[in-house]
Amino acid sequence: MTPQDFIQIILFIAVLTGLTPILGSYMYKVFTGKKHVMLPVLGWLEGLIYRFVGADPVEETNWKSYTFSLLMFNFIGFVFVFLIQLFQAYLPLNPANLPNVSWHSAINTSVSFVTNTNWQGYAGETTMSYFVQMIGLTVQNFVSAATGIAVILAVIRGITRKSTDIIGNFWTDLTRSILYVLLPLSIMFAIVLVGQGVIQNFKTYEPVQTLQGGHQVLPMGPAASQIAIKQLGTNGGGFFNANSAHPFENPTPFSNFLQILAIFLIPASLTYMYGKMVGSARQGWAIFSVMLILFLAGLCLSLYGEYSTNPVFGHLPLMEGKETRFGITNSVLFSVVTTNASCGAVNAMHDSLSPLSGMVAIINMMLGEVIFGGVGAGLYGMVIFIILTVFIAGLMVGRTPEYLGKKIGAFEVQMAIVANLTTSVAILVFTAWASVSSYGLAGLHNTGPHGFSEILYAYTSAAGNNGSAFAGLNANTLFYNLTLGFVILAGRFGVIIPALAIAGSLAGKNITPPSSGTFRTDNWLFIGLLIGVILIVGGLTYFPSLSLGPVVEHLLMNNGISF
């Protein structure tokens, strides 16, 4: 690694940490109904939207109604995206005359975008019309991220309110997230990206003469607007198949830096907002620290995996699959960030990562996408881990475990377990199925432990709503489209519903005032403890499967055998 590599990583962390309280306190103002800068600009629009859809912004509901609204909204989004894909050939804005999408691919894609996963079994430029990309996919990029924010807002209200069953109004949470947070940020970011050279047009694909005299068709389209939200909303669904490795999506080192930063920006800022909303900024910073430490641990291991010498490639760093414009450090940083944050955008092919780096990517997703994680999703996933941690360790102080004054009882533990169990079941059972069935193995391009890692990665990515892939697996088959679609749904709503249930249950409880007998959740001891629980609970579940995939591959590589 060069000094520039180190400087860039340090700069990344510094800028991220600096922006966290700025955006965090802005979001705190937005979601607690205080005056903020965007209110004079867009406040009228908010009112108009409520009048248009006939929603009463003041009326709040209990967790069941909240969940119902959320599910209905997502279901309608799913049906809409599914239908426009099925009939895209008859719809406007299709200059490349792309045919209708197959039904199972359409199901997979709609599920994937509605759930903020953006797993893409298809190649964007050869499958989706501009209409589908803009009206279907980009819109879902916004609303799926806003859904994540809505859930964490409900969870926060559950924690801070007492003796009530009312946890908020889904429609106002959704509207405010989009209007005041996602939209302004995306517009700003898109403009910067266009400035860096990302394309934004409605042109037909352009045939060009290459320097060697060859013939090539360059895909065009409104890329910048989708890329801005794909990064900011931790969606990750590329406009083009090559995602952020494509020069039209990610032209310069500066755009690359900003894209990496954009992935972590909102999830990191949400921790600060969380701290402010629960009444102690320290609580937010404690969560931020846990995320940052886990991120850095993964980054170090991943960089080690890429830069270390090995008998197969000698002392050379592993360049295969990396974008030469950015180099290894940037590719590794991107891969760690995107798998941490459930984003799934990539600027290098994860299939070509060294076994250790590939394992870091898989572990990042296996841990439930809580290392910053998806917008909103990372934080509510983390709250679920906090509940488990508080319950296991909180007993050791000799009181019924409590978090922020709320007693953690059987119901909360049950819901936290359900959330954990759902993702574990989804990953393990389907990986097992795919790795022994002919239709599962049919998609494999690689053999040995690497092939196993590809299958494991696919289901882990789906369950974590990440969406990135070890590209060696051809997943646009009936089997993978449907099973992955199912795993994505389980990984999304199997966590959202328990999280909202916890919010509802916590809201009904009284708040015990803190004293020196209270289990503290804002100091280094707790930070260490939470990291330990995340690693041990996650690690114990997946240790065997990791051993048979990346671990054994790494050991074999050290013996001079690669796949």
Added chain:
Amino acid sequence: MSTKLNTSLFNKKIFIQAAKDSVIKLNPAVLIKNPVIFIVAIGSFLTTIIVTAGMIQGNFSSFNFQIAIWLWFTVLFANFAEAIAEGRGKAQAESLRNNRTQTKARKMTGKLEVSTFATGLKKGDIVVCEAGDVIPSDGEVIEGIASVDESAITGESAPVIRESGGDRSAVTGGTKVISDQIFIRITTEPGNTFIDHIIELVEGAKRQKTPNEIALSILLSGLSIIFLLAVATLPAFFRYSLTASGLPPSQNLTIPVLIALLVCLIPTTIGGLLSAIGISGMDRLIQRNVIATSGRAIEAAGDVDVLLLDKTGTITLGNRMATDFIPAEGVTVEELADAAQISSLSDETPEGRSIVILAKEKFGIRGREVHQLNATFIHFTAQSRMSGVDLKGDDGTAYKIRKGSSEAIRSFVQSNNGFYPQKIQDIVIELARQGATPLVVAVDKKVLGVVHLKDIVKGGIKQRFAELRKMGIKTIMITGDNALTAAAIAAEAGVDDFMAEATPEGKLRRIREEQAKGHLVGMIGDGTNDAPALAQADIGIAMNTGTQAAREAGNMVDLDSNPTKLIEVVEVGKQLLMTRGSLTTFSIANDVAKYFAIIPAIAIALYSRGNGMGPLAALNIMNLGSPQSAILSAVIFNAFIIILLVPLALKGVRYRPVSANAALSRNLLIFGLGGLISPFIGIKLIDLLINL
């Protein structure tokens, strides 16, 4: 019975009984109550079938046989942990039953007395008891006054006064009247008496899971399901890897190995010890002579963060101490001290003794030989409200010394045609105003003066409150004294807050206020007027000397009627929760080492190039002898750790009054880090033994 029995941990009788019970508990209907251990039992059963089937087919696998044996031992050890915890309670219940003889009751039907069996008594029946009678059932004194020996339930041999009306009207079935006669109205149905409750509780017959235990069981079951999945999907992963390594699918993992892995991973340690921890928590409370109506109450005790403490008995010595002699006009202080001392020589009450001590310290008046005095001592009675001594002087004249309340002495002096001076009355009023108790001393018709009895703050109580504060518990002193006196004592004792001139309504209001602020409140009380507050408090401890109403309102009864108990109860509650958390952490942390033992053992052949040693052998960081010994060592360690931790589960982790943070750091270091490291050492040692 005395609850202070020989219940030492490995009492031989209990031990043998527990060993028997652990086999009886193999009954699936019993096992299913503990999901984690139930899974182990199913695993043991399956492995046994596989071993048997192998034997019949003629290929006996000694490895599988050993796995089966150790799996069964895991179940037995878990059962044993529960059985030994129950055994201690059962032994107590046994002695309770033995002490409860088939009592006869003297039931009153109208004016007639009918002899009947105690078990036939119904609520509302009226019985009469005289000296020597055993009180047949729980009830309330409606007429008369008597001293009662309650050692059967409290272990305290000194008799107590029970009288109609007031706060000392409750009597307990099984206790014995030793003087006078009382009429009792029975207040409980047969089979529902206090002693029946104790028997039920100590036997654990009606033991229900507490809320925290339920939550923990859910966590443990959830983890078990996750591990079940991790193990159940392993053969598929293995099949893929075997194919990729060019090995035949027949080399896939066998069921006994999978079961061994599963049993090692699921939290068997805490699963096996969970109920023992709960039972022993109840047990520790009983050893402190506190009876809780439910396990839930003990847990809530750990959560209490506001304690309402009665001044008298908790903060100050229940009995006031003599601190000064104030003579009447024309009497020297020595005369007064001398008279007060003589009259107190055979007064065994703490007040009486304190007078003797004060007289000795201040004026060097030594104890005199009681027999030589030719004296008749008059003991304090509830009616006379004074005590004293009748003496014959050297000249043969008899005179009477009395000490007691000012009213009692006034009527005593006046009945002797004496005069009760206004000055004395003034002193009495002044002392009372300061919160002290004046004791007037008189000889025949002459008032000698007043003994100043003062509240003495208990030694060490200030430190105790400081400890409680460290644990995050706020103390509030409740007293009937005026604010001035209360403030002085509160400051001296170091309580956080006080409530002066407290009325029952005031107490109730205060509890509600604290609860609305999110606090959990604990209090201890005895009177009928305490009952609403006891019921409102999260932990209400009724004193055994208290009224039936108070005992029913609270969720614990303190047999010793010692108000300081509240603090001990809180500690027992905290210790119970700590033990649970610590062993859960230990159990989960153990899994890391077990993986490092088992995964390399089962995956050793994968991707090997000819020599049978695949790359995953590198994970064998403990350098265990062979794949088989590695798996066996993990299983054996897993079984033995349960038995090794039984003493800890029964005694509870060491409790110290420190802040939550300090307690967490300490327990995390011992049980978290210890839980990570110890199995590496344990498994390695077992492996070395196996391979000897």
